Amino acid sequence: MTVKVEVGAGGVPHNKVMIYGLVGSFIFLYLTYLNTYLQAPYLAFFGGLAAVAALVWGADTIKHLCSYGLGTGVPSAGMIALGSGVLAALFGATTGVLTPIVTIILAAIIGAITGLLANHVVRMDIPAMVSSLTELAIVGAITVLGLATMACGTFEFLGMITGTFTFLGFTVQTYGMSVIGGGVIAVIFMLGAIAIQHAFNACLGPGEKQDRTLMLAAECGFLSMITVAIISFAFIETYAALLAFLVSVIGWIYTYKRYIDLSKRDAYAWLDAKPIIEPKGGA
Amino acid sequence: MEEIIFGIGITALAGALAAVAGAAEDTESDIGSQGDPNSQVQLAPQMGYVHRIFNKAIAGEPPAYGLWVALGAGLAWAFMAMQINPILAIVLGSALAVFVQGVYATTAYLGRTASLSKFEQPVYIDILKSMTTVTMAHAFVAIFATVTVCHLMNGALGHPFPLPLLGLVWGIALGAAGSATGNPFYGKERQYQNQAFGAGVPIAASGNIVRYAEAGQRNSIDNGFFSAKLGGPASGICFGLIVFFELWRTVVFEPVAAGWGAIIVGVVVILIFAIIDRYIEVWARKTFGPYTTPEEASS
Known part of the structure; x- marks a missing residue:
């Protein structure tokens, strides 16, 4: 039993969202590089903001891809996006200062191959498949x-595979206590995969509005940032993690409130403890 | 020998925790109409059946629980890395993961319902307030029990995977167990009590789910009572058996033939269960018979 997927028309054109998302996240990623000139990684939170910018763009892409009637395919779109992305990100991370550029190029290649396979080998024949999977x-x-x-x-990869722990007063570097070695990358994978698909999956229907969907995407991004900020207390200096946590909480509260306001705007009625009102046409 | 007895004890404890997790997971997802029952809850207003049932679609259950449990485990891992006591770390990690689950549940209900405005389905915020908290409570039990199972595997049985990765694997397994075992009780029967038993869901009845309860109007707490009685325990047995047999075969047969013993026993267990399942299916078909015509269905 599939539910017909319909999307609202109008709003900001997709290409504009894509350019803002791509350029914004690219700049945010490079801002984190300034951490090398600081005593502590105070700018780490820009990584989270890069993820938020990318998620907003990704939600719009999923909306375009899934308007071809992929009802139950919305969550799978998120999985394939992060599945292709994690490969590109881990390989890209080994290239030092060029990381963001290499990651984006490599992800585009992996996405295009996946799209071509989906369209020509699996024969899904969806017109927007190749471009959408590349973007995703x-x-x-x-x-x-x-x-x-x-x-x-x-x-940088070395930072992701090196963690420290204190043993008898000595600080020891280990792989086991790092982002990749400790498996935190698995948490990040799932946070991204659910966040990217949730915005459209939650808002689909004939009354879908672009601003509400994208606001939800930003909300999911900030919510993911909150949890990553808490995890980051295990890796980076307390004040840097605290700054990241504050930025995430403020962003989340703002976007969550805005999302509720937009839902109130779009809802048929906003009732508290009222019975079912049968539609005028009758059931 | 002592090691094996210790291992069996841990296995039994993990299996019991998994049974609790499975039961809580299915009750949680049914209160939110997640997974299999969701399509009809989503469809009902489009067919003119406005309802007061909670509709929180956050992906399917396996990916959603993959996130909740991986997140709970990841946060618990981070707290343990900060030298916090493991029990406190698991409680804190699960509580934060439940916060994320609750936020996702509210945004899913608001989004889905607001997009159905064309069909005059209102947003009932009392549903949001009363049911989100109930799903969060059940989700906490499910996440806490599963993260504890993962911690037992990692800490007591020496599993090589880090805690968050185990959380991802077992979270997906938990969601899959609840989705496959428990959901049909609600999605195929409870929603269609107004149809003849065993009739399936005819196209004409699509979206015509039961909207009125014994007294007043049915909401998802009523479905929670129902799930806690049937679907929840079934999912609990399913997930408990999965965890128990998985650990049992590893603990007991790992030393046999350099690890191949555990793999062979695993295949044998799957075959035994396949035979049992087939027997039950054939027995049920013979005993209750296929649905043919309404006259014969009355027996």
Whole structure:
């Protein structure tokens, strides 16, 4: 039993959202690089903001892809995005200062191959498939890279596989206590995969409005940032993590309130403890 | 020998915790009409059946629980890395994961319902207030029990995976167990009590779910009572058995033939269960018979 997926028309054109998302997240990722010039990774939260910008773009892409009637395919779109993205992000992270550029190019290649396979081998024949999966892979890669950067303060691979723990007063470097070695990357993967698909999955229907869907995408991004900020207390200096936590909480409260206001605007009625009102046409 | 007895004890404890987790998970997802029952709850207003049932669609259950449990485990791991006592760390991690679950539930209900404005389905915020908290409570039990199972595997049985990765794997398994075992009780029967038993869901009845209760109008707390009685325990047995057999075969047969013993026993367990399932299915078909015509269905 599939539910017909309908999307609202109008709003900001998709290409505009894409350019804002791509350029914004790219700049935010490079801002985290300034951490190397600071005493502590105070700018780590920009990684999270890069993820938020990418998620807003990704939600709009999923809306375009899924308007071809992929009802139950909405969550799978999120999974394939992050699945292709995590590969690109981890490989890209090994290239030092070039990380964001290499990650984006590699993700585009992986996404295009996935799209071509889906259209020509699996024969799904959806016109927007190749371009959408390319975009989604880039979004997934930026999300993983951004949130991982937020957790450990750097987008370089060495920082992601080196953690420290204190044993008998000595600080020892280990792989086991790092973002990748500790498995935190798995948490980041799931946070991104659910956040990217939730906005459209939650708002689909004939009354879908772009501003409400994208606001929800930003809300999901900030919510993911809150949890990553809490995890980052295990990796980076307390004040840097605290700053990241405050930025995430403020962003989340703002977007959540805005989302509730937009839902109130779009809802048929906003009732508290009232019975069912049968529609005028009758059931 | 002592090691094996210790391992069996941990296995039994993990299986019991998993049974609790499975029961709580299915009750939680049914109160939110997540997974299989969701399509009809979503469809009902489009067919003119405005309802007061909670509709929180956050992906399918397996990915959603993959996130909640991985997040609970990841946060617990981070707290343990900050030298916090494991029990406190697991409680705090699960509580924060439940906060995320609750926020996702509210945004899902508001989004879905606001997008159905064309069909005159209002947003009932009393539903949001009373039912989100109930799902959060059940989700906490499910997440806490599963993260504890993962911690037992990692800490007591020496599983090589880090805690968050185990959380991801077992969270997906938990969601899949609840989705496959418990949901049909609600999605196929409870929603369609107004149809002849065993009739399936004819196209004409699509969206015509039961909207009125014994007294007043049915909401998802009523479905929670129902799920806690049937679907929840079934899911609990399912997930408990999965965790128990998985650990049992590893603990007991790992030393046999350099690890191959555990793999062979795993295959044998799957075959035994496949035979049992087939037997039950054939027995049920013979005993209750296929649905043919309404006259014969009365027996």
